[in-house]
Amino acid sequence: MSTFGTYSIAYSGMYVNQAALTTTSTNLANVDTTGASKVQVASADSYTVTSSETSKGNGVSVASITRSRDIYLDSTYRTQNADSAYLSVKSGNMEYIDTLLTEYDVVTTSDDDTTTTTSGVEAAITDFFDAWETLSTSSTAESDRVAVVTAGGDLLSTLTSIDEALQQLQADAVTGVNDGVDSLNDLAGQVAELNVQIAQAEVGGGEASYLRDQRDALLDEMSGLANISVTETNGTLRVTMDGVSLVNGSKTNTLVVEGSGTTDDPLTVKWADSGVEADISSGSIKGYLEDADQTGYETIDASDLPYDFTTSATSSISTMRQALNVLITTLAIELNSLASSGVDLDGNAGLDFFTAIDSSQPLSITNIEVNPELVKDADKVVTSSSDQDGNNSIADAICDLDSDTSYQNDGTSLDIIDFYAAVTTWLATAGDTAASDYETQATLVSQLDNQRQAVSAISIDEEMSNMIKFQTAYSASARVMNTIDEMLAALMDAI
Template sequence: MGSTFGGYSIALTGMRVNQAALTVTSHNIANVDTAGYSRQVIAIEETVNDPTSSNSVGTGATVAEIKRARNQLLDNTYRQQNTEVEYWASKSGTLDYLQEILDEFAADDGSADDGLQQTIQNFFDSWDNLASDPSSVSSRQSVVENAASLLDTLSQIDEQLQSLQADACTAAGDIVDEINDIASQVSALNLLITKAEANSGEASDLRDQRDDLLDQLSAYTNFSSQEASSGMVSVFIGGVALVNGTKANSLSISGDGSTANPLQVTWTSTQTTAKITGGSLKACLEDADQSGFSAISDTDNYNFTATATSSISTLRQGLNDLITTIANNINSLHSAGTDLDGNTGLDFFVVVDASQPLSISNIQVNPEITADVNKLVAGSEGDAGDNTVANAISSLLDEKLFQYNGLSQDLTGFYQSVIAWVATAGSNAESAYDVHSTLATQADNQRQSISSTSLDEEMSNMIKYQSAYSAASRVLSTIDNLVGGMIEELG
């Protein structure tokens, strides 16, 4: 009778393990469209009455474990590539916007009144017209008006660039807040996972939530992670723990990106600088950096190089070089001449704020000249027909007053080089984004092929486990009928 009742136990275990398998299958099907969900797999193993004995007998089956179908190597690969993707996405977006700003003030056919290059041309043409009739009041007014138009166009561009850098500061602050929130959630999940797995198997759903958070974190910054035997994950940024078990450290951000007050991300507890080397946070920190922009204090040819950390500051410096070089050279010629009233010429361009040097954001046409166009200098002697200064200023357009990476250029060539740099940098950033995006997609597709739920596979499993459950129940029913018949015969 022992073997008969043993059959009861075997059939019962068969029903139990297949019922558990059906539950897992049902859970997979229910979450087929759930973002971040990893397919769960049940492992069933046989049981024996005495595994150490040569006469051991099988006693059925049991659920060994239920765990996620997940590949940690592919997770890490995806996150590393995603960090690069988001960095280059941000850089590419910034450079595209720089191009849009320039396009807004670009004259494609050389005829648009609001094109920056055309505005520059109009300004120098007005000096050429003044040279044709040095005493003409209308020609003098045209010079002042075209100068004001040039400064207004450059000012509008610079204001948009400064606004873009301010937006980068704001975005960096928002990202730091997101990172701190993710760290807090990961540490809380660490505690829940440890508690859940202390009394049962793998806490798959909680682990999915944690992995989804780490995927999100990879978009913001570089990090590494390490899982302990307890199931807790530690997260490190530049070797410093953002999450250590159930403890979350926080980041702080300060500064405005200026040279005097740089934008910095620090560890709140120690005030040491966090090593941010990737992700959208790094891109924002770079874009907000204003150290690449400075005033040009002398009239010597300034050697412009597009090497600043911030592409925004690089463009600002290029345009600052353009207008400051123009202003310094015009002032040198204008102040050496004589106006119509016989007075020594004034500086044509002056600062708005006397405490700050001349720059794209601190320049205006001399108010004295604006108020009295007779103070505008056209010649060296001040005679009515003297046009020597006006001619010299008009000729500045074709002189090689600029240097780009050590190469001497005239004004038009220099401006075209700056525009070309923006286009090239944007193209390079977009190419880098495409490469890393492809690699990230490949890694994600590979891990999804492992962890995603296939309805066809789950339906097949459901039929298999349902049939096995029915078979085990029929075994149980058959044994029950045999025992019942035997008892009935024994009376």
């Protein structure tokens, strides 16, 4: 090895360690930057082959500057994150429904005694039948007739207020689909732009770690919205959903939402260019799509009774709306049948107790009220099958409706209270399952992210240790160069 060759080796050592110090400084500068990945310099031996059996070392060179990133962990994380986002929507909606139906106690305390009042659906049903029980023993008392009308209005108010909240929750699901698709399209556009920028920055061996970090952060966000798959070719990404390109290099394939979310006009997400429905199998968009589905809700009439209620609808919101609809509509049809067969206090033909707000549409939880005629004149409330004194047969029959097994849940005959209990049991079980599934999935996603961070996260301790190592190596190479300088100076002086 010549003196000048040794000089070149020392210089290569200084150059590579200077590059390593630069990446270390970059890492330290980004230690608190969200999504920043650790950057590392990979060095390689530099040598010259002198014969078929020997080679001569020429120092070291910078082989590459790369991010510390595990592609497999990224892919697994995004798949599991999509499932987690889906379960988050489903669990959150189930939890909200549960709060709407929760029975609660209001305790009022005075100096003399303590009064406990229970409100909620079951309490409203009980109060309604209790009012009829009282009326059946004193059918001529004006106050008891008014109490029945009031209790009927309170029952409707309780049920319809819950249904209105459920309708709003379903409308929010429709909004969630629209907002989610808009976000997915926007993120896809940003990924396409970064594909172009990265390709330009890495021409000729350039390095664009910061752009790649931005792109990966966008992909993570996209995975929370829908089931995406990512492939990379020469630095350019292709993002697909069930094999259809959402992003391909600099191009994007836009998604559109069609439908209003009603039963007649269901919500769908389609590819704008082909009109084909997009296969979204996970992510928050999938969760909102399912809960926006109203096909589990339908009106019923007398010919449908007993209506066999099931919990097989895609949307838990629609399931609960239909449960409440079946509860009140069945009660209204049966009570009206009894009321219309009797006479009022004045001997006139009986009127329906519950009527449709819009007479052109069937009775339902969204189209029902206590007959306005009864509200105006409680004497028109029917308790008797005839005008014979003491005949309270209709009131007695209405009281018996609370134990009449006119409801069905998956083929099992139930009375009104047991039917409501079955619905709340389903809600509690399904809600607990959804919450447990989400908790398990969220834990898995957190573990995967921790594994990713173990690979790519920037550690101050590690970077400070590297800085000392690279500085020492740089100084050592510099001292070698200095020694060679002194040797060359001495040689020149000797000539």
